[in-house]
Amino acid sequence: MPEGLIVKALAGYYYVLPDGGAATVQCRARGIFKKRGQSPLVGDRVDFSITENGEGMVDELHARSTELIRPPIANVRQAVLVFSMAEPALNIQLLDKFLVHTEHAGLTSVICLTKADLLEKEKDRTACEEAVRLYRDIGYEVIWTSSRNEIGVEEVRDRLAGTISVFSGQSGVGKSTLLNRIVPGLTLETNEISMKLGRGKHTTRHVELIHLENGGVVADTPGFSQLDFLNIEPEELGSCFVEFAALAPQCKFRGCLHQNEPKCAVIDAKEAGTVAASRYDHYLQFLTEMKDRKRRY
Incomplete structure (x- = not known):
């Protein structure tokens, strides 16, 4: 049975690139996946078969190394978090929320600041x-970039070599524009920022894998401005702040939430200025959000 990679999912179809092939096969997924509570994702390696009408059928999913729910994609190793420095202004609270999710998923994170x-x-x-x-x-x-002035574009391209990466970030920050610069001949749709709303329109409407000449594979994903914490427990949040995780073993209490516990190494570091006040404040905001979620449900 042939194997391949799902490079796009759209309107109930999965577009599988066969191993060694140049053209994708449009596939449906077998009903067994729904019974198992599974759903194929872009990035999945799959076994597939060709049906009588010339289309394909996804028969089996291979084991995943990573899985993201939002954006829905499998087997990514690196997240490129794209945030603009202007139009819209840099939002470090949202950046920290993205970093929590990528750390929880076990991805390497690269911060790409656009519109220099x-x-x-x-x-x-x-x-x-x-x-x-x-x-x-x-x-x-952290990579400082300007697609218009070709600043940092080559550095981002080099960082994508030989690995599977996901481009993610708020709408209107320039993800598609940057990818158009990185990949010769690529013409992803872009839109101007809405000055009234301070954010961009969702020009990317689905997840799709793009193959680079340097062996990298990158996913352009729909932009979004909000993330929830449905799959992260309050006790896990501290480990998603890498500088907190390094200090946690020094806390007096195991399972310390770094909120108001005595002899908390994270609180001591924040007061000493070795943990940034913004990071600690965002941690407390996220912790409150998670606890409020638990009370609602």
């Missing part, structure tokens, strides 16, 4: 430079 050419006000540039220092000090790779 729009940093006209000195205070805006200073705020972005401070954010770059903050996340680099934590240990994240």
Whole structure:
């Protein structure tokens, strides 16, 4: 039975690229998946068969190394979190929420800051430079880019080589524009930012894998501005802040939530200035959001 990779899912069809093939096969999924509570995802390696009408049928899913629910994609190893520095302004609270989800999923995270050419006000540039220092000090790779001026585009392309990556971030931050620069001949739809709403339109409407010349595979995904914590427990949140996870063994109590417990190493580090106040504040906001969710359900 032939094997392949699901590179796109749209309107109930799965487009499978056969191993060694150049053209995708349009497939349906067997009903057995619904009975099992399974659903094929973009990024899944599958066994498939060709039906009498020339289309295909997804027969079996291979084991997944990773799985994301939003965006729905499997076997990704790296998340490129794309955030604009202007139009819309850099939102580090949302960035921290994205980082929680990628850490929980076990992905390597690269922060890509776009639209450097729009940093006209000195205070805006200073705020972005401070954010770059903050996340680099934590240990994240941060790439400063401008698609218009070709700044950082080659660096992002090199970072994508030889691995499966997902591009994710808020709507209107320039994900599709950046991918159009990275991949010669690619013409993903883009839209101008809405100045009234301060965000972009959802130009990417489905998840699709794009193969790069350097052996990388990247997924462009629909933009979104909100994430929930339905699959993360409050006790897991601290481990999704990498600098907190390093300090947690020094806390007096096992399972410390770093909220108001005595002799908490994270709180002590925040008060000493070695943990950023913004990161700790966002942690508390997310913790409250998770607890409120549990009370509602």
